[in-house]
Amino acid sequence: MPQIVVYGLPGIPLGCIFALIAVGLVLAYTTSGVFNLAFGAEAYAAALLFYVAVHAGWPKWAAFVVSVVLFGPALGLAMDRYLFRHIRTASTLAKLIASLGLLIAIPRLTEVIFGNAVRMAPPSLILNPNHIYFHLGSYAVSGIEISTVGVTTAALIVLIGLFGFTQLGLRMRAVVESPRMVQLTGINADRVSMVAWVISGAFASLAGVLLAPLYAQLLDYNFTGLLVSGIAAAAIGGFTSLPLAFAGGIGLGVIQEILGGYLPSGSILSSGLQDAFPFLVLVVMLVALPSLKREHETNDPLASCDPPPPPLASTLRNQSFDRWTRYASWTILFIFVLSVVTWIPGNWVFTLSQGMVFSIIFLSITLLTGMSGQLSLAQATFAGVGAFAAGQLADHFGLSVIAGMFVGGLLAAAVGIIVAIPTLRMGTLALALGTFALALLVGSVVFPYSWAGNGNSGISVPRPLIGPVSFQDDRAFFLLSLVILVLCSLVIIMIRRGMVGRSLLALRSSEVAASTIGIDVRRLKIMVFALSSGIAGIGGALFASLQQSVSPADFSYDLSLLFVVVVVTAGVRTVEGAIEAGIGYYLLLQIMDFLPARYSGGVILPILFGLGALSYARHPEGLVEFQKRVWTERLLRLRDRLGGTPSTPDSDLPDEVVIPAVHHPPATG
Amino acid sequence: MSKNVAVSTQGPLRSAGMPDPPSPYSISSTSSESSAPSTSVPGPSVGGPVEKGSVTDRRRAESLLVAENISKRFGGIAALSEMSLTVDRGEAVGVVGPNGAGKTTLFNCLLGIEIPDTGRIIFDGKRIDNLPVYKRARMGIARTFQRLELFSEMTVREHLLLAQRSARGRVSLLADLINHGSASKAEEELADHLLALLKLEDVADTAVDGLSLGHGRLVELGRALAMSPKLLMLDEPSSGLDYNETKALTKVLEQVREEQGVAVLLVEHDLEMVSEVVSRLYVLDFGRLIAEGMLDDVLSDTGVRQAYLGQVASGEGQR
Ligand SMILES: Nc1ncnc2c1ncn2[C@@H]1O[C@H](COP(=O)(O)OP(=O)(O)OP(=O)(O)O)[C@@H](O)[C@H]1O
Ligand SMILES: [Mg+2]
Numbered sequence: 010m011p012q013i014v015v016y017g018l019p020g021i022p023l024g025c026i027f028a029l030i031a032v033g034l035v036l037a038y039t040t041s042g043v044f045n046l047a048f049g050a051e052a053y054a055a056a057l058l059f060y061v062a063v064h065a066g067w068p069k070w071a072a073f074v075v076s077v078v079l080f081g082p083a084l085g086l087a088m089d090r091y092l093f094r095h096i097r098t099a100s101t102l103a104k105l106i107a108s109l110g111l112l113i114a115i116p117r118l119t120e121v122i123f124g125n126a127v128r129m130a131p132p133s134l135i136l137n138p139n140h141i142y143f144h145l146g147s148y149a150v151s152g153i154e155i156s157t158v159g160v161t162t163a164a165l166i167v168l169i170g171l172f173g174f175t176q177l178g179l180r181m182r183a184v185v186e187s188p189r190m191v192q193l194t195g196i197n198a199d200r201v202s203m204v205a206w207v208i209s210g211a212f213a214s215l216a217g218v219l220l221a222p223l224y225a226q227l228l229d230y231n232f233t234g235l236l237v238s239g240i241a242a243a244a245i246g247g248f249t250s251l252p253l254a255f256a257g258g259i260g261l262g263v264i265q266e267i268l269g270g271y272l273p274s275g276s277i278l279s280s281g282l283q284d285a286f287p288f289l290v291l292v293v294m295l296v297a298l299p300s301l302k303r304e305h306e307t308n309d310p311l312a313s314c315d316p317p318p319p320p321l322a323s324t325l326r327n328q329s330f331d332r333w334t335r336y337a338s339w340t341i342l343f344i345f346v347l348s349v350v351t352w353i354p355g356n357w358v359f360t361l362s363q364g365m366v367f368s369i370i371f372l373s374i375t376l377l378t379g380m381s382g383q384l385s386l387a388q389a390t391f392a393g394v395g396a397f398a399a400g401q402l403a404d405h406f407g408l409s410v411i412a413g414m415f416v417g418g419l420l421a422a423a424v425g426i427i428v429a430i431p432t433l434r435m436g437t438l439a440l441a442l443g444t445f446a447l448a449l450l451v452g453s454v455v456f457p458y459s460w461a462g463n464g465n466s467g468i469s470v471p472r473p474l475i476g477p478v479s480f481q482d483d484r485a486f487f488l489l490s491l492v493i494l495v496l497c498s499l500v501i502i503m504i505r506r507g508m509v510g511r512s513l514l515a516l517r518s519s520e521v522a523a524s525t526i527g528i529d530v531r532r533l534k535i536m537v538f539a540l541s542s543g544i545a546g547i548g549g550a551l552f553a554s555l556q557q558s559v560s561p562a563d564f565s566y567d568l569s570l571l572f573v574v575v576v577v578t579a580g581v582r583t584v585e586g587a588i589e590a591g592i593g594y595y596l597l598l599q600i601m602d603f604l605p606a607r608y609s610g611g612v613i614l615p616i617l618f619g620l621g622a623l624s625y626a627r628h629p630e631g632l633v634e635f636q637k638r639v640w641t642e643r644l645l646r647l648r649d650r651l652g653g654t655p656s657t658p659d660s661d662l663p664d665e666v667v668i669p670a671v672h673h674p675p676a677t678g
Numbered sequence: 679m680s681k682n683v684a685v686s687t688q689g690p691l692r693s694a695g696m697p698d699p700p701s702p703y704s705i706s707s708t709s710s711e712s713s714a715p716s717t718s719v720p721g722p723s724v725g726g727p728v729e730k731g732s733v734t735d736r737r738r739a740e741s742l743l744v745a746e747n748i749s750k751r752f753g754g755i756a757a758l759s760e761m762s763l764t765v766d767r768g769e770a771v772g773v774v775g776p777n778g779a780g781k782t783t784l785f786n787c788l789l790g791i792e793i794p795d796t797g798r799i800i801f802d803g804k805r806i807d808n809l810p811v812y813k814r815a816r817m818g819i820a821r822t823f824q825r826l827e828l829f830s831e832m833t834v835r836e837h838l839l840l841a842q843r844s845a846r847g848r849v850s851l852l853a854d855l856i857n858h859g860s861a862s863k864a865e866e867e868l869a870d871h872l873l874a875l876l877k878l879e880d881v882a883d884t885a886v887d888g889l890s891l892g893h894g895r896l897v898e899l900g901r902a903l904a905m906s907p908k909l910l911m912l913d914e915p916s917s918g919l920d921y922n923e924t925k926a927l928t929k930v931l932e933q934v935r936e937e938q939g940v941a942v943l944l945v946e947h948d949l950e951m952v953s954e955v956v957s958r959l960y961v962l963d964f965g966r967l968i969a970e971g972m973l974d975d976v977l978s979d980t981g982v983r984q985a986y987l988g989q990v991a992s993g994e995g996q997r
Contacts, residue, residue, distance in 0.1 A: 507854025511840045515829040522827035524811040527845040
């Protein structure tokens with residue numbers, strides 16, 4: 010048997026799993042326009058359930074029934090019914106963020122439920138995984154390979170049957186074109202998308218259960234990582250073709266294994282390139298795919314039948330509310346700074362500085378997502394670029410960390426531009442997936458090198474020294490971070506109030522209309538993306554200097570996902586939102602440190618913020634921001650009732666109903 | 679539909695004498711032959727090859743917009759077939775046709791929102807069919823949308839200021855960082871003037887999200903005018919408006935044309951409004967030009983009346 014076949018054969022089972030993921034993704038995407046990033050989390054949860062059941066002594070078939078036949082479809086059903094169905098007409102961004110919230114929250118939820126024990130040697134579905142059942146030429150075929158290929162084939166046959174003998178396939182295609190149009194012809198679009206989600210959930214759980222035994226340990230990290238291979242396979246099918254997605258999955262698996270066989274083993278390049286291959290495929294597909302250009306949100310000819318979305322709470326200004334919050338925030342800031350430099354203990358000062366440094370990184374998300382409506386899943390990576398650049402420059406050239414910070418920011422901006430130019434043009438989804446790919450690629454191929462992040466040992470970064478003033482002390486460093494945070498905030502605020510901010514607002518409403526008034530949409534987007542990655546880079550460099558030592562693990566891709574979710578929940582539209590997110594998150598993390606590991610901040614906070622992000626479609630200004638407004642208004646109303654002149658029209662509006670802007674003519678004459 | 683086609687092949691409109699023909703509007707070969715060919719008009723600076731001394735040449739020199747042979751297919755649908763059209767400086771031209779005739783597609787092709795499959799477009803003496811949308815906009819083409827495309831969360835005044843700035847390509851990060859990108863005196867003045875003209879003063883500082891459709895249409899018109907365009911393209915500006923609002927809009931349009939001398943390309947179902955605004959008319963059906971000529975000639979043509987008005991009436995009934 011030729012060598013290439015020997016290398017390629019083990020790729021088939023792997024490819025089968027990719028194919029299952031790809032098919033599941035495409036099913037959900039075509040019927041509801043949701044690119045379900047939570048797919049990896051679904052797969053992980055099912056695999057965990059299977060593991061737990063088998064270890065509790067259940068027979069495998071019973072564990073299979075519970076995890077794949079019941080749990081997976083039920084989860085898919087629930088996701089459709091309680092979440093995605095309601096946001097089918099929302100923007101791509103809102104859908105992506107919702108699925109991101111689930112991706113973050115579900116694995117941590119399982120940790121709370123089942124504990125965080127180390128789970129070695131996940132069981133296989135059927136057959137003995139390591140037993141060699143027969144030989145294909147010179148290639149020994151093991152149980153796991155047979156079961157994976159067999160089960161995938163069975164799933165495929167079921168799916169083909171479903172499509173062939175019902176009108177499901179046709180209806181799905183119709184639903185993609187226009188859910189409302191389909192409703193008019195008497196088909197229940199909700200039911201079609203429900204069926205798709207149920208099948209998608211079943212595929213996710215199946216993929217999860219099949220995938221688990223390929224790894225020595227059951228870790229959610231592995232499932233998210235593999236998600237990208239599935240996405241790449243789905244991209245081969247243009248995110249719409251099931252057969253192509255399936256074939257793409259198998260092909261990817263095979264080529265990846267062949268690459269692994271021929272590349273020198275053990276080097277960063279080999280393991281890295283093998284990992285990187287799906288991302289390269291994904292990026293190439295993203296750039297080459299014309300179909301992605303037309304996004305779901307612009308496609309529906311009956312879209313105008315929807316009532317307009319409710320106005321944002323953050324746009325409704327109330328002078329007295331503004332004044333109140335301004336007074337309050339200045340006072341709090343003053344007391345805060347005074348406390349830090351005087352009496353707060355050192356470890357809390359460190360935590361606060363950490364919060365502020367992350368606030369800077371989060372501001373990059375405010376600019377990109379909140380102001381320009383784009384989603385990047387690589388902000389932690391850009392922060393890493395800034396951090397390693399500053400560290401290496403200080404180490405090799407003795408460059409001051411402050412200068413290194415700006416060089417790092419510039420470098421991050423440059424990397425940002427390189428990713429943005431090909432993907433931005435293709436729209437929100439492409440940028441999100443492209444940056445996701447970048448994060449994984451840079452994390453596994455670039456950062457480990459000694460000239461970058463230096464693998465697990467990492468690099469050390471000094472504290473800054475400006476002239477005679479040293480920032481070695483934590484309190485001094487706190488003040489430095491405060492200054493940089495204020496400067497970055499000012500830049501964002503100036504942009505928001507200025508014409509670039511208005512242009513971004515215009516862009517977010519209607520790209521076409523924005524370009525017809527002469528806005529160079531592409532240039533504007535690239536500029537904002539570069540600025541955003543630059544700010545993330547500056548924040549990263551500052552973080553490195555605060556920690557005094559950083560490694561690639563500090564900037565891993567899952568952190569980028571978490572960042573988005575945290576900022577979105579706190580408030581992605583405002584500078585305060587980013588600062589609350591940064592300081593709030595790291596403060597809470599520290600406060601919850603005393604809890605048992607299962608309920609610690611590292612577990613509970615991602616759940617809370619992940620679930621909080623689900624409300625993004627409804628409260629784009631952020632849950633925290635929204636609650637803040639509601640409460641301030643209650644206070645104002647209370648004050649009015651206690652005497653004093655009413656500052657708002659006195660109506661008992663429920664909280665969901667926004668109070669009209671001050672310039673509207675009052676409702677009651 | 680064969681009746682419609684008959685209109686264009688027989689072409690009774692074109693031979694029907696035009697009241698005062700200063701320039702040959704018709705594109706059909708018969709009318710080109712009948713008009714005297716001009717020879718001494720200097721060729722405009724255009725990128726593409728130009729047949730020197732032809733009628734087309736002269737028209738190009740005079741016209742603000744010349745579109746030739748524009749075709750656009752969407753899959754199996756020919757949304758536009760070999761459509762040609764000219765608009766002179768300061769002239770008001772109408773485009774009418776039943777639903778789905780390709781009027782909006784024509785606008786999109788002219789601005790580069792859709793890339794036509796064939797044909798070329800010359801604006802202000804330059805080929806523009808390879809330019810991106812924003813560059814065409816900066817050259818002086820402004821439009822409104824059939825389905826409102828306002829910028830949510832922005833106030834009316836902000837619309838007017840942003841459009842002025844962006845149409846001149848002057849949106850800059852640096853200006854924002856120095857002085858919030860605040861408007862110059864001239865920009866404020868133009869905005870105030872437009873607000874007064876469109877009677878939008880009361881809602882000037884209201885976010886557009888809460889505005890009525892009538893106000894929304896005016897804001898779109900204002901946003902387009904703030905660009906100080908040479909050509910204003912309006913896509914069914916009266917749709918969704920009641921009789922009085924339409925009247926008011928027509929009046930505003932007249933005022934604007936008087937003041938700024940801007941050329942207008944009007945797509946409209948309301949024939950009353952069309953006849954008040956435009957002097958020349960193109961009739962589209964199924965992406966084909968079925969008639970063109972001076973307003974009265976086209977409207978009085980029985981073929982067009984029956985084909986088009988009949989169509990509109992039934993189309994209106996369905997909506
Ligand atoms: N993006 C598109 N994709 C596919 N078909 C399209 C697209 N845009 C327009 N069409 C089709 O092209 C034809 C012309 O559409 P267009 O919107 O230009 O008509 P219209 O004259 O503006 O109609 P109306 O009076 O209803 O506005 C229609 O059949 C329409 O369905
Ligand atoms: Mg139209």
